[in-house]
Structure formats: structure tokens, C-alpha cells
Amino acid sequence: MDLLLILILAGFLGFELISRVPSQLHTPLMSGANAISGITVVGAILASGAGENTLTVILGTAAIIFATLNVVGGYLVTDRMLRMFTKKKQEK
Amino acid sequence: MQETQQFLYILAAVAFILGIRLLGRPQSARWGNLLSAAGMLVAVVATLFSAGLALHWIFIGLLVGSALGAVMALRVAMTGMPEMVALLNGFGGLASLLVACAEVLRGALLTGISASSAAISVLIGGITFSGSLLAWGKLAEKLPGRPLLFRGQKPLNLALLVSTLTSGILWQSLGETAWAHNCFFLLIALSLLLGILFVLPIGGGDMPVVISLLNSLSGLAACAVGFVLMNRMLIVAGCLVGASGLILTEMMCKSMNRSLSSVLWGGFGAAQGTITPGGEVHSLNCEEAYYLLEAAAEVLIVPGYGMAVAQAQHAVQELAQLLSERGTTVNYAIHPVAGRMPGHMNVLLAEAHVPYEQLIEMETANRSMERVDICLVIGANDIVNPAALEDPGSAIYGMPIIEAQRARTAIVLKRSMGKGFAGIDNPLFFKTNARMLFGDAKASLQNILRIFKESEI
Numbered sequence: 001m002d003l004l005l006i007l008i009l010a011g012f013l014g015f016e017l018i019s020r021v022p023s024q025l026h027t028p029l030m031s032g033a034n035a036i037s038g039i040t041v042v043g044a045i046l047a048s049g050a051g052e053n054t055l056t057v058i059l060g061t062a063a064i065i066f067a068t069l070n071v072v073g074g075y076l077v078t079d080r081m082l083r084m085f086t087k088k089k090q091e092k
Numbered sequence: 093m094q095e096t097q098q099f100l101y102i103l104a105a106v107a108f109i110l111g112i113r114l115l116g117r118p119q120s121a122r123w124g125n126l127l128s129a130a131g132m133l134v135a136v137v138a139t140l141f142s143a144g145l146a147l148h149w150i151f152i153g154l155l156v157g158s159a160l161g162a163v164m165a166l167r168v169a170m171t172g173m174p175e176m177v178a179l180l181n182g183f184g185g186l187a188s189l190l191v192a193c194a195e196v197l198r199g200a201l202l203t204g205i206s207a208s209s210a211a212i213s214v215l216i217g218g219i220t221f222s223g224s225l226l227a228w229g230k231l232a233e234k235l236p237g238r239p240l241l242f243r244g245q246k247p248l249n250l251a252l253l254v255s256t257l258t259s260g261i262l263w264q265s266l267g268e269t270a271w272a273h274n275c276f277f278l279l280i281a282l283s284l285l286l287g288i289l290f291v292l293p294i295g296g297g298d299m300p301v302v303i304s305l306l307n308s309l310s311g312l313a314a315c316a317v318g319f320v321l322m323n324r325m326l327i328v329a330g331c332l333v334g335a336s337g338l339i340l341t342e343m344m345c346k347s348m349n350r351s352l353s354s355v356l357w358g359g360f361g362a363a364q365g366t367i368t369p370g371g372e373v374h375s376l377n378c379e380e381a382y383y384l385l386e387a388a389a390e391v392l393i394v395p396g397y398g399m400a401v402a403q404a405q406h407a408v409q410e411l412a413q414l415l416s417e418r419g420t421t422v423n424y425a426i427h428p429v430a431g432r433m434p435g436h437m438n439v440l441l442a443e444a445h446v447p448y449e450q451l452i453e454m455e456t457a458n459r460s461m462e463r464v465d466i467c468l469v470i471g472a473n474d475i476v477n478p479a480a481l482e483d484p485g486s487a488i489y490g491m492p493i494i495e496a497q498r499a500r501t502a503i504v505l506k507r508s509m510g511k512g513f514a515g516i517d518n519p520l521f522f523k524t525n526a527r528m529l530f531g532d533a534k535a536s537l538q539n540i541l542r543i544f545k546e547s548e549i
Contacts, residue, residue, distance in 0.1 A: 003319065003327060010328045013109060014335025018343075021116040023428050023453065026340065026435030031177050032115050032125050033336050034307050036108055039132065039329035040188045040314040041157075042139045043321050047194040048153065049145030057146075059194035061153040067187035068157025069164070070310075073180045075129040076165035077173070082122040084170075084442040 028081045035074025041067035093141060100138035101325040107131025108329050112336060118448075135325055170443040171400050174433040178228040178303055181310050185220025188213050188313035189280070195320050196276060209319035211260035211279060217313040218283025219290060224306050226291040231299060231432055240292045249289050256282040294355065299432040301344045301355045308337025340434060347428035347454075349490040371522040373509070378539040381503055381529050382547075385411075385540065388465035390421045392457060394494050397431050398471015398506070398533055400440055407537035408470060409444040414544055423450050425457035425494045427475040458495050467499035469520075471506070471533050477518045502526045505533045 021029055044067050048060025108131045114124025136154075140147070161180075168176045192213035229235035259278040266272035294302050311333025318326030345352050376384075385391065393412060399405055412422045424446065430437045441451065461467075469476050476496040479486040496502045497520050504526060520526055529536050 003322065003324065006324060006327050007315065007331050010331035011335045014112075014332040015339055017109070017112045017332075018116065018336040018339040022118065023426065023435055024438040024448075024451065025116060025118060025121055026343075026428075027173065027177075027433055027439050028121055028125070028435070029112075029115050030304055030307055030337070030340060030434055031173075031180075032128060033112065033333045033340075034177060034181050034184065034310065036112075036128060036132070036329050037181070037184045037307070037310040037314050037333040038187070039135060039326055040184060040191060040317055041132075041154075042135055042325055043191040043314070043317040043323060044153070044187055045136070045139045045145070045150050046142060046321055046323070047191045047198070049142070049147065049150050050198065052198050056194040056198045057149055059190050059197065061149045063187040063190035063194065064150060064153030065157040065160070066183040066190070068154050069161040070180050070184040070187065071132055072158045072161030073165045073176070073183075074161075075125060075132070076162060077168065077176060077180070078125045079122065079129075080165065081170075081173070081439055081442070082125055084439070085118065085448075086122055 024085070028078050028085075031074055031081070032078045035071055035078060038067045038069075038071035038074060041071055093143065097138045097141055098324075100134050104131040104135035104138070104325060105328045107134065108332060112332065135329075139325075170439055171403060172232075173439055174299065174303065174431070174436060175228050175231045177433060178224045178231055178306070181303070181306050182221050182224030182228065184310040185217045185224060185306075185313050187217075188310070188317045189217030189221060189283075191317050192217065192320055193280070206320050206322065207264050208260075209316050211263065213313055213316040213320060214276075214279055215256060215260065215283045215286075216309055216316055218280060219287035220306055220309045220313055222284040222287030223291045223302075223309075224287075226288050227299065227302055227306065230291070245289075245293060249286070252282060252286050252289065256286060298348075298355050300429050300434045300436070301341055301348070301352070303433045304337055304341045304344055305352075308334050308341060311335075311337055344429060344434055347492065348488075349492060373521055373528055374524075374526065375528040375530055376503070378529070378536055379543060381527075381536075382540050382543040384466055384501060384503065384527075385415065385420075385468075386544070386547075388415075388420055390464050391415055391423075391466045391468060392461075392464045392496075392499065393422065393424045394427070394457075394467060394469045394472050394476055394496055395424065395430065395437050395441065396427075396470065396472025396475060397436075398473070400431060400436065400471070402471060402533040404470060404534040404537055405440045405444040405446075407534050407541065409441070409446050411537055411541055411544075412446070412450070414541065423452050423457070425454060426451055427454050427472070427494055430472060430475050454492060454494055458498075461495050461498040464499040465501065467496040467502040469496055469502060469504045469506075470537075473506075473518055476502075476504075476520055478520050478523075479518065482519065496520060497523050497526070500525065503529055505529045505531075505536055507532065 044063035107127050111124045111128025114120040192210045196210050259275045263272050263275035311330045315330030415422050426437050476494050478497045480488045480491040480493045
């Protein structure tokens with residue numbers, strides 16, 4: 001039951017956090033959030049590490065690879081975009 | 093150990109929340125992203141401390157994923173950003189799908205909530221994966237971007253959704269039999285098919301909405317996995333992404349004056365307007381464009397997806413800078429859904445070092461449109477289509493647009509008279525104050541620049 005409570009609270013928090021974001025930041029915000037959705041890597045680690053049979057280790061490791069791709073790729077791409085925005089600020 | 097882990101998870105959750113918050117403000121956005129990345133590192137490290145994990149495959153997975161992710165992220169061009177986001181998003185969905193499969197096949201006794209959650213993870217993860225891949229194909233122009241519609245699409249989708257849910261329920265109720273496993277595989281297959289059918293009827297013009305919705309779904313998939321594993325970290329982070337993605341989707345829909353359901357089910361671009369624009373199209377060449385621009389006191393640039401395709405952002409910036417140096421006021425009007433993902437134009441113009449102050453939002457641009465001498469429309473079509481205001485029968489009627497037709501003269505850079513992604517006619521091209529400059533946008537702009545430079549000597 002407490003998991004459900006966490007779910008609902010996190011949902012409301014997510015709604016509140018995004019309101020009134022300038023359109024300039026929509027892309028970085030989306031790709032940054034996208035990187036966070038790679039949190040499923042935590043689940044992948046637990047599934048793969050439990051290692052009860054070959055099949056689950058293979059599935060889990062594949063999941064780790066894809067989730068890490070999502071995480072690392074997402075954060076780096078977001079940072080590249082934001083670096084462009086800030087560089088421009090310093091020039092003015 | 094357990095307590096340390098839970099404490100680190102809380103720390104990571106706080107980092108994600110603050111990270112998203114800081115990402116929403118231009119001054120702090122970069123720190124926000126770094127903070128959220130640090131949170132992710134903490135969450136991963138905390139998980140590695142769980143008792144009884146066989147670590148070597150985990151490290152191999154982490155290393156391979158990081159290396160591939162880094163290479164992809166550093167090599168992608170800014171113009172390829174929408175595809176990249178779609179692809180990464182698809183991988184996230186796939187990972188959630190795989191985790192759910194591993195848990196089910198492990199034979200772990202899944203009951204009640206965790207079993208239903210596994211089915212939901214597969215469903216959402218599958219839709220996210222195949223949907224994102226299809227979106228990636230459309231964005232990378234490996235597949236036709238036009239909406240694909242066929243008869244009976246809606247009933248088929250509905251039937252599919254029902255059978256997907258049924259196979260999920262059957263899987264659970266059949267217990268440990270061979271049939272239960274078959275139902276589970278059917279669930280996977282149907283979910284993947286559903287993702288494809290869900291993106292298939294959506295046209296290129298609606299891509300910003302789809303991309304941000306898929307982003308939201310990948311968060312929800314991670315959240316569902318959290319319920320399978322009873323892991324708080326996954327639930328909090330997944331739900332945060334799911335909710336924030338949903339809000340962003342809603343914002344995109346609002347700027348197109350359409351409801352989410354009409355984007356998803358509408359097959360946008362299928363409805364033709366009642367008024368077919370007629371009249372004469374006035375075209376001009378680069379030299380004439382030069383004379384008009386040279387005499388202008390105020391120029392407004394309206395970029396669209398065509399600018400990205402032609403890679404014209406640097407040429408645009410060069411021309412704008414040259415005009416500013418000659419005393420012309422130059423601004424860029426950014427439509428919220430210009431391009432193929434939320435904020436697409438901002439990213440491209442930032443890459444070309446366009447000063448931030450020159451970017452103005454749609455409402456501001458429209459308010460002072462009468463003062464604008466030349467409205468330079470570069471590769472944009474639907475976002476400047478006056479049918480949205482004039483033709484109640486048009487598919488885009490009611491969508492807010494940048495009212496280029498109200499400028500003294502509108503110069504439209506365009507490859508041909510072809511229709512935009514929405515596939516509808518644009519009466520702007522037939523207005524008496526509109527001039528068409530046909531050809532590749534980048535080549536045309538460079539041509540105009542050359543004439544400017546030659547005339548200064």
C-alpha cells in the first residue's frame with residue numbers, strides 16, 4: 001500500500017515540476033527526463049545478478065546494456081545541448 | 093546494508109527531483125542535468141551493494157552500454173537530435189520489457205500486484221520500444237513520414253488492445269502450465285504490434301507530441317517494473333518521468349489546439365479543407381530577395397523543419413548577423429511545435445550561435461507583426477498556414493500560427509509547391525504580399541549572402 005502512496009505522490013510532484021518551462025528548454029528537459037527513465041537499469045541489475053539460470057542472465061544483461069545506453073546517451077546528449085545554450089550566454 | 097541502500101535511494105530521488113526542477117530554468121539547466129546524472133550514479137552504486145549479486149555480467153553490461161551510449165551521444169549531429177531521443181527512448185522501453193521477461197522466466201513466484209505489474213511492464217515497455225523505433229524510422233526518413241491510414245484501423249487497434257489485455261489475464265490465471273507461457277509470449281508479440289500500429293497513423297507534423305508521449309511511457313514502464321521488483325527507486329523515478337512527460341505532451345497539444353486523443357486517433361492530415369486556395373503564386377529570385385531585404389528595417393525569421401533538413405541554420409545566422417550589422421532589426425519567431433520534437437528550433441539555432449535575445453515566442457511575434465517589413469519563412473509550412481484562422485473545414489483550424497501573412501511582405505523559402513507534413517494546402521503562398529523563393533534553403537541563403545557581400549565592395 002505504501003508503494004501506491006509513493007506512486008501517487010511522485011506523480012503529483014512530476015506534474016508540478018514541469019509547469020511553466022520556457023519552450024527553449026523543452027528538448028533538454030525531455031531528453032534529461034528520458035535519461036532518468038533509464039532508472040530501469042536498477043531493475044536490470046537485480047534481475048541479471050540474481051543469476052538463477054542462463055536465460056535470465058542473458059535477458060538481464062541485455063536489459064542492462066540497453067538501459068545504460070539510455071542513461072549515458074541521454075545525459076550526454078542533454079549536456080551537449082545545454083552547453084550550447086550556456087556558451088551563447090557568455091558571449092553576450 | 094539494507095538501510096544504507098534505502099538511504100542512498102532517497103538521496104538519488106532527491107537528486108532527480110531537484111535535477112528536473114533546475115532543468116526547467118535556463119540559468120541552472122546544466123547543473124540540473126549533472127545533478128540528475130549524479131543521482132543515477134548513486135542509484136546504480138547503491139543497487140550493486142545488494143546481497144548475493146553475481147557481478148561480472150553486470151559490469152560487462154554496464155561497460156558495453158556506457159561505451160555505446162557515449163559514442164552515440166557524442167557523434168550525433170544536432171540536426172539528428174529528434175531521431176536520437178526517439179531511439180534512446182526505445183531502448184529504455186526495451187530494457188523494461190526485458191527485465192519483466194527475466195523476472196517471469198526466472199520462475200519467481202509472481203502473485204497479485206507483481207504479476208499484473210509484469211504484464212503491464214511488458215505492455216508499456218513493448219509499445220514504447222516498437223513505437224519509438226517506428227518514430228525513429230519516420231524521423232530519420234527511412235520510412236515515409238506521412239500518416240498511414242487504412243480502413244478499419246480503429247476497430248483493429250481496439251481489438252488488439254483487448255486481446256493484449258486478455259492474453260495478460262489468461263497468462264496469470266493459467267498458472268504454471270505451458271499454455272500460460274504461450275499467453276505470455278503472445279502478450280509480448282501483441283504489445284510490440286500495438287506500438288507499431290499506434291505510431292503508424294501519426295504524421296510527421298505531430299511528431300513532437302508523439303515523442304514526448306513515448307518519453308512519458310518509458311517512465312511508466314520503469315515504474316511498472318518497480319512494482320514487479322517491489323523497488324521504491326524505480327517507482328519514484330519512473331513515475332516522475334511519466335508524469336512530467338505527460339505534462340509536456342499536454343503543452344504540445346495545447347500549442348496545436350488539439351486534444352491528445354485527436355492526435356492519437358485522428359490520422360492528422362487526412363481531412364482536407366473546404367476552401368481550396370487559388371490565385372497566382374508570385375515567385376522571386378535571390379537578387380530580388382536581396383533588394384527587399386536590403387531595404388527592410390525590421391526582419392522576422394520564421395524557421396521550420398525544412399531549415400533542419402537543409403542544414404541551413406548557419407546560413408540563416410550569417411544572414412541575420414549581416415542584416416543586424418547594417419542596422420536592421422532581426423528577430424526569430426519560434427513556434428512551439430516547429431520541427432519534429434519539442435524545442436527543436438531552439439537547439440538548432442543555439443548550435444548556430446544565434447543570440448538568445450533574438451528568439452521571440454509566437455505571441456510576441458504576432459503582436460508586432462504589422463511593424464515587420466519582411467517575414468522570412470524558412471522551411472516552415474503548417475505553422476504559418478492562415479487556413480488555421482480562416483478555414484473552419486481545415487484539419488488545422490484553430491491551431492495558433494505565426495501570422496506571417498500580416499507582415500508587409502512574406503518571403504517563403506521552399507523547395508517546391510509541395511504540401512507540408514500535414515499534407516494540406518497553404519493559402520499563404522497565394523497571398524498578394526507573399527513571394528516564393530524556390531530552391532534549397534541553404535543554397536538560396538548563401539546566394540543572397542554572396543550578393544550582399546558583392547554589393548558592399
